[in-house]
Amino acid sequence: MTDTPDSPDTLDASDTPDSSASPGAPGDSKDASPARRPGGRTARIRAQVLDAVRTELGAHGYEGLSVEGVAARAGVHRTTVYRRWQDVGGLLADVLDAAGEDDWQPTDTGSLHGDLTALNDEIQASLTSGPPVVTGLIAASFRSEQAARAQRELWEDRYARCEAIAERAVARGELAPDTDARRLLVTATAPLYHHLVLLRADPDPRMPEQAAATAVLAARAGAFARPEPGGDDPT
């Protein structure tokens, strides 16, 4: 278990333009190789250590994480890890921080339905393919307040980037200008997290498209119109 499809050799990724896949769905954190990060050795050690955290997390879950184990797998001295990351919570938080340092943007397919489906496809893939790194990070966020804060910030950042989907739809005339983009995005994506992370059900290949289509239909019916002052019942 020294290498997996989801743990590509990113030891030097910090010194090169980010050429690896950027799954980038909200909550996705597998690809944490920072793009064009300056500083050779420091960045390289960070990449090695964070890669080791992801590999250990994917292989053994939170239980399998220790500063010593991460240091050994990364091939760096444990005092280096303690000094920079303090503990497992610090390591997890930095994995999540690093996941937000990429240049991911939501795919522009030319339609709201297509954009939301593409987003959901990425989320479903991030939650189901390869070692369970993303699910492991979500689970770990119940254990460490530091990881929880970093997870929240990553999601906030991902949803903020995804607001471009709504903006494009407004520009195309598919959505009303007063659409609450965040509610639209949560409606489109929450069923996948609910199904895969909380209900731990088997992935349903139709779900990404169905959840996207549901959000589009609701949007067209005015479900995400920002409430007018004095009235908030859209039905």
Next chain:
Amino acid sequence: MTDTPDSPDTLDASDTPDSSASPGAPGDSKDASPARRPGGRTARIRAQVLDAVRTELGAHGYEGLSVEGVAARAGVHRTTVYRRWQDVGGLLADVLDAAGEDDWQPTDTGSLHGDLTALNDEIQASLTSGPPVVTGLIAASFRSEQAARAQRELWEDRYARCEAIAERAVARGELAPDTDARRLLVTATAPLYHHLVLLRADPDPRMPEQAAATAVLAARAGAFARPEPGGDDPT
């Protein structure tokens, strides 16, 4: 921290008809007093022990749970707890099993919008009021495979009961007979779990109604029609 609003004295609840509140939202597990459970002493010990698990979980989370601590709080001998529940996973699973033994049914308000709003109000209350027992159980299900299975079964049972909401709406002519009730229910409820459990955001008092209204609008637009053979794109 010997007693809390959410840990009423249920020591004898197993011997009486279930008169306590039945929050009963999907995933809700605070009220585990079995209704009309036969068997005085055995049932009473179970009630004491499960009440102790809920209290410890609400106060200290999964980390604070131990067979010894639960036995001490319940006032029963630890060998009794080990013999019947084996370990923390067994205790958590039984709390979740017990939560499914009530006679909870979704509120019948006379409209789909009202029923889904009432359901979401219960879910939001179960996730935000009192000690974090329900959230603690969800978090614990990431730690124990046994608890995860019991959590899944509880949710499955709750969603199955909630299908009555869709059946009533079909009977009233509010929904088409081919509506996929489960997708409707997940669309209505998933945003709350996403917001409160995964994103750990502050509760939004408008969210229960907004998420319900969104699901109703999507349903009216045909989002939950079961796909016809050979075509599954409802847009």
